[in-house]
Amino acid sequence: MGYIQDKINAKVPKAFDGKLSDAVRPFTGSREIAGEYDPVTGSSTTTVAYSGRGVFSGYSVQEVDDQHIRRTDVKLSGVLQNELILDAEQAPATPKVDDTIDGMLVVNVGQDPAKATWTLQLRRP
Numbered sequence: 001m002g003y004i005q006d007k008i009n010a011k012v013p014k015a016f017d018g019k020l021s022d023a024v025r026p027f028t029g030s031r032e033i034a035g036e037y038d039p040v041t042g043s044s045t046t047t048v049a050y051s052g053r054g055v056f057s058g059y060s061v062q063e064v065d066d067q068h069i070r071r072t073d074v075k076l077s078g079v080l081q082n083e084l085i086l087d088a089e090q091a092p093a094t095p096k097v098d099d100t101i102d103g104m105l106v107v108n109v110g111q112d113p114a115k116a117t118w119t120l121q122l123r124r125p
Contacts, residue, residue, distance in 0.1 A: 002114065002115075004114040004116070005114045005115060005116045008080075008114055008116035008117065009080065009082050009116060012078070012080055012116075012117075013080060013083065016053060016078075016080075020055075023055050024053050024054065024055055024078070025053060025054070025055070025056055026051065026052070026053045027051065027052060027053065027054065027056075027076070027101050027102050028049060028050070028051045028087075028101070028102065029049070029050045029051070029052075029093070029095060029099050029100065029101040029102075029106075030047050030048065030049045030050070030099065030100050031047070031048050031096060031098070031099045031100075032045045032046070032047055032048075033045065033046055033047075033048055034046075048086065048088070049086070049087040049088065050084060050085060050086050050087060050093035050095075051084075051085060051087055052079050052080070052083050052084040052085065052093075053079070053080075053083060054076045054077060054078045054079035054080075054118075054120075055076070055077050055078045056074055056075070056076055057074070057075050057077065058073075058074065058075065059071075059073055059075055069121065070123065072123070072124055073107070073121055073122065073123050073124075074104060074121075074122040074123075074124070075119065075120070075121060075122075076101065076118075076119070076120040076121075076122055077117070077119045077120075078117055078119075079095070079117055079118040079119070079120065080116065080117055081111075081115065081116055081117060081118060082116075084118065095109050095118055095120055096109060097109060101120065101122055102122075103124075103125070104122035104123060104124050104125070105122065105123045105124075105125065106120055106121070106122060107121050107122070107123045108120065108121035109121075
């Protein structure tokens with residue numbers, strides 16, 4: 001990891017636990033992936049779950065265009081990459097478009113230049 005990423009990974013979790021604790025919320029995400037065929041359910045998909053924490057907020061009036069960003073979309077920012085963990089394996093996770101986070105669909109995934117945090121655009125069903 002780079003120097004900036006190491007600094008972010010060291011300081012932001014402390015802020016999340018302290019001064020920013022009122023703004024930070026835990027979340028769970030999931031994704032359907034191809035798996036072995038299950039004759040009982042008739043399905044060949046498996047659900048992979050991950051968890052993390054971040055700041056849920058809305059988009060400003062200037063950002064909303066009702067095409068790419070809707071008024072009801074939710075911005076999940078400050079998601080630390082080193083804290084986003086696959087639940088079953090305790091391994092790092094990468095959010096992807098079409099994942100589900102707390103019942104909302106991930107429609108866009110962004111990463112900061114230091115590659116330390118994710119910013120996700122979520123859409124309610």
